[in-house]
Amino acid sequence: MVGCGPYARWPEPTDAFPHxxxxxxxxxxxxxxxWETETWDTTDPTMTGLYVxxxxxxxxxxxxxxxxxxxxxxxxxxxxxxxxxxxxxGDVMHIDQQSWATYTTPAHGxxxxxxxxxxxxxxxxxxDHSTEPRALGLYAFNxxxxxxxxxxxxxLQLNNNHSLDAGDLGLENTVAEVEARGFVPxxxxxxxxxxxxxxxxxxxAYTWGxxxxxxxxxxxxxxxxxxxxxxxxxxxxxxxxxxxxxxAADHVVVxxxxxxxxxxxxxxxxxxxxxxxxxxxxxxxxxxxxHVVQPPELCHVNQPDVVPGIGTCSLRTDDGEPRTAAxxxxxxxxxxxxxxxxxxxxxxxxVSLDASGVTGLGWEAVASITEAGEPLVVPxxxxxxxxxxxxxxxxxxxxxxxxxxx
Numbered sequence: 001m002v003g004c005g006p007y008a009r010w011p012e013p014t015d016a017f018p019h020x021x022x023x024x025x026x027x028x029x030x031x032x033x034x035w036e037t038e039t040w041d042t043t044d045p046t047m048t049g050l051y052v053x054x055x056x057x058x059x060x061x062x063x064x065x066x067x068x069x070x071x072x073x074x075x076x077x078x079x080x081x082x083x084x085x086x087x088x089x090g091d092v093m094h095i096d097q098q099s100w101a102t103y104t105t106p107a108h109g110x111x112x113x114x115x116x117x118x119x120x121x122x123x124x125x126x127x128d129h130s131t132e133p134r135a136l137g138l139y140a141f142n143x144x145x146x147x148x149x150x151x152x153x154x155x156l157q158l159n160n161n162h163s164l165d166a167g168d169l170g171l172e173n174t175v176a177e178v179e180a181r182g183f184v185p186x187x188x189x190x191x192x193x194x195x196x197x198x199x200x201x202x203x204x205a206y207t208w209g210x211x212x213x214x215x216x217x218x219x220x221x222x223x224x225x226x227x228x229x230x231x232x233x234x235x236x237x238x239x240x241x242x243x244x245x246x247x248a249a250d251h252v253v254v255x256x257x258x259x260x261x262x263x264x265x266x267x268x269x270x271x272x273x274x275x276x277x278x279x280x281x282x283x284x285x286x287x288x289x290x291h292v293v294q295p296p297e298l299c300h301v302n303q304p305d306v307v308p309g310i311g312t313c314s315l316r317t318d319d320g321e322p323r324t325a326a327x328x329x330x331x332x333x334x335x336x337x338x339x340x341x342x343x344x345x346x347x348x349x350x351v352s353l354d355a356s357g358v359t360g361l362g363w364e365a366v367a368s369i370t371e372a373g374e375p376l377v378v379p380x381x382x383x384x385x386x387x388x389x390x391x392x393x394x395x396x397x398x399x400x401x402x403x404x405x406x
Contacts, residue, residue, distance in 0.1 A: 009307050038209055055338070056340060070295045073295070078298070084250075085350055086350070088286050092123070107334075116201060118253075120288045124173070224238065226259075227259075239280040242282055243281060290332075292343055293331060334366060337368070347364065347366065349363050362405070
């Protein structure tokens with residue numbers, strides 16, 4: 001909206017980035033393949049072959065305006081500040097191994113100082129189904145419940161594209177195994193609300209869809225087709241639940257399983273959606289799903305001196321209350337056996353919040369490695385001195401910015 005007074009310099013929202021940008025035109029065929037659009041047949045060998053290429057080579061580029069946007073944004077990200085501290089990790093994937101005793105133990109120290117720890121469990125953990133690779137289908141997972149034993153989380157998001165890999169029974173078993181170990185689930189039939197450092201945190205979880213477009217007639221998985229570019233994405237359910245949570249919680253976190261896999265930047269489409277969700281009242285939007293780390297944004301709400309456009313995320317809402325929010329588009333993986341280093345290296349992101357919203361951010365990198373035949377999740381610093389990991393650490397620091405690194 002064109003403003004009067006303090007908002008006089010503001011453009012119409014649709015006249016500024018991220019609504020306006022230069023499309024990338026020099027893509028390799030595999031870079032343009034996107035599973036989450038739900039528009040192509042997984043049995044098509046040509047499309048499957050292109051997707052395998054994308055998994056190996058990734059999509060590193062973005063529109064020139066977006067690259068400039070994040071180059072400016074990363075310099076403005078504040079380090080951790082006052083308030084409650086929430087820590088988030090990305091996708092916990094199925095891994096084929098024999099012992100889970102020390103799986104994530106080396107990385108537990110990265111969560112120290114957090115008042116609440118949250119991760120995305122991207123596999124069923126059903127004791128009634130096979131855990132053998134591809135036993136449930138080419139793209140279907142199931143891990144043994146013992147995988148949960150050492151995970152360093154308080155809350156687990158359970159709605160993502162793999163939620164129904166083992167059907168309704170597998171989902172029900174997973175919820176039971178998660179709850180039996182003291183984790184709070186969110187995203188299956190209900191959204192979580194928990195206490196952290198004496199404050200109430202609402203954790204609302206949504207997913208872009210489910211593999212093979214399957215659905216459950218029994219369970220609510222809060223599906224929003226985020227990847228349908230060019231369509232009017234139905235965000236009313238998110239707006240309603242965020243509004244309800246604002247009345248009952250001190251902080252509202254929206255957990256999104258979204259984005260396009262293996263892409264180093266979120267498509268501008270997701271920047272537009274994120275601004276709508278922040279405008280609805282979210283203090284923090286945390287994404288996972290692309291399996292690689294994408295850069296974040298700090299969003300200024302009702303702060304007229306911060307003009308929307310390249311290098312800023314700035315919104316105006318009807319309530320007029322100033323606050324600061326943040327969007328973490330993708331945290332990458334927290335445990336995987338994917339082939340490439342950018343997929344094997346993810347981040348643990350910590351966010352501080354008080355009554356004004358987000359006061360600061362911090363990140364530390366983790367790596368999925370194999371040591372003595374056993375998969376482990378370790379701090380990336382553990383791998384210092386290895387040229388490949390050093391190069392990936394440098395790439396990640398340049399991609400995210402060093403100012404908010406812990």
